[in-house]
Amino acid sequence: MNKSWRNMLALPQFHPVAWGVIIGTFLARTGFFMTLPFLGIYLGKGKGIDPALVGAILAASLLAGTLSSFVGGALSDRYGRFPVMVTAMAAWSLVLIGFAFADDVWLFFLLSAMNGLCRSVFEPAARALLADVTPAERRTSAFNARYFAINVGGAIGPLAGLKLGAGSAYPILPFVSSAAIFFIYALVLVIFMFAFKQQVQEKSEAVPMKMMFRIVFTDRVFLYFLLGNVFVAGAYSHLDTTLSQYIGHDRIESYSFLFVINTLSVLVLQYPLAKLMKRYPPLTALKAGCLLFGLGLFGFGIFDHMAGLALAMVVFTIGEILCFVIGDVLIGDISPAHLRGAYYGASGFAFIGQSACAWIGGILLKLLGFDQGxxxxxxxxxxxxxxxxxxxQGQLLREQRILPEHAPGKKILAHKA
Structure with a gap:
């Protein structure tokens, strides 16, 4: 095998903890997608709960996750990444067991809220840990690997869940299997916590949570990123809300095919895009991703034939890759190491845009009808x-912040900072 092929096939040289996060992300997302996408079916078909109540139960997860997102990241700054991640993952496994055996509506509300809480506590800590152990020049590659793991898990999980009976009225086995995966991952994290204790900064107790909140939300570059991300998250939400209603109401096969196109596009295009976008500053990549999100949405409205809709989905997916991967990289770059978890946690507030835009899309469908795509x-x-x-505006402020740090007279390429 020649040298060029060996280089292409070689695994990236990440810290062992980074590989633990990436592989753990794949396992956790596989377990997540084995069960929770089918939760609405389970609650309606298996438990006979009214559709309106099912919607409210599912919404409780998103609401709890959004409201608690800052707390999870801030706790990981204060008490350490590993303790927060282990606690969240172990609790999450108990939540999945609870879904399998609960009967009362109030208990499903509680479990749904706990599901959102566990996810919002775990995710910022995991992303912050990945940024902690990865040098700045490799963060784009590391977060691309993580996003790749998410999508592979998202492709495998539903298929495995269906094989185990997730679409049935009583899917106990999928919930128990997912809980086992989460619990095993929690044990692996405990091993990593002791094995790499000296290499990972674990605490920042000198910064009270109130001060963390004030520092994060007075960072103007981060605030502009967060405000823009509200609309980005809203754009993404249309994939499984507005678009599912618009196309799925009379062309469900077409909608299913578009989901396959979305997954395949992520797997095929992610790494070439990552290589391309290393030449540009993160906020330029985010602006490009935002434009492509919008153009993809426009394509869904103007195309009727499958080829056009598939093209629109590819454009939409490129926007998804750029915005979500590069957004994580940007947060790692602009956040101080001792507040990185708080920054990643605070970024979860942008997902208010998911709820708002899903609601707006539904209102527009009702007002305009299905023939006004x-x-x-x-x-x-x-x-x-x-x-x-x-x-x-965030890009302009970031460039102003970077430029004074360079000595006068030197050639400055601010976008590479």
Missing amino acids: PLLFTILMLLAFAALPFFH
């Missing part, structure tokens, strides 16, 4: 483009 998705495209001025 071009107008409907033009409006959604413009909402996605609303992120652009925030990302642009």
Whole structure:
């Protein structure tokens, strides 16, 4: 095998903890997608709960996750990444066991809220840990690997869940299997915690949580990123809300095919895009991703045939890759190491845009009807483009912040900082 092929096939040289996060992400997302996407079916078919109540139960997870996102990241700064991750993952496994055996509606509300809470506590800590142990020049590659793991888990999990009976009225085995995966991952994290204790900064007790909150939300670059990300998260939410209703109401096979296109596009395009976007500053990549999100949405409204819809999905997916991967890289770059968890946690507030835009899409469908696709998705495209001025202003501020740090007279390429 020649040298060029060996280089292509070689695994990236990440810290062992980074590989633990990436592989653990794959396992956790596989377990997550084995069960929780089918939760609505389980609650309606298996437990006979009213559809309106099912919707409210599912919404409790998103609400609890959004409201608690800052707390999870801040706790990982204060008490250490590993203790927070282990606690969240162990608790999450108990939540999944609870779903398998609960009967009362109030208990499902509690479990749904706990599901959102565990996820919002674990995710910022895991992303912060990945950034902690990865040098700045390799963070794009590390977060691309993590996102790749998420999508592979998202592809395998539902298939494994269906094989285990997740679509049935009583899917006890999938929930128990997912809980076992989460618990094993918690044990692996305990091993990593002791094995790499000296190499990972574990605590920052000198910074009270109130001060963390004040520091994070007075960082203007981060605030502009966060405001832009509200519209980005909103644009992404249309994939399984507005689009599912618009296409799925009479073309469910087409909608299912588009989901396959989305997954395949992520797996095929992610690494070439990562290599390309290393040449540009993160906020430039975010602006490009925002434009592509909007253009993809517009394509869903103007195309009727499958080839056009598939093209629109590819464009939409490129925007997804750029915004979500590069967004994580940007947070790692702009956040102080001792507050990185708080920054990643605070970024979860942007997902308010998911709830708001899903609601707006439903209202527009009701007002305009299913025969007004071009107008409907033009409006959604413009909402996605609303992120652009925030990302642009954040980029200007970041460049102003970087430039004074360089000595006068030196040639400065601020976008490479």
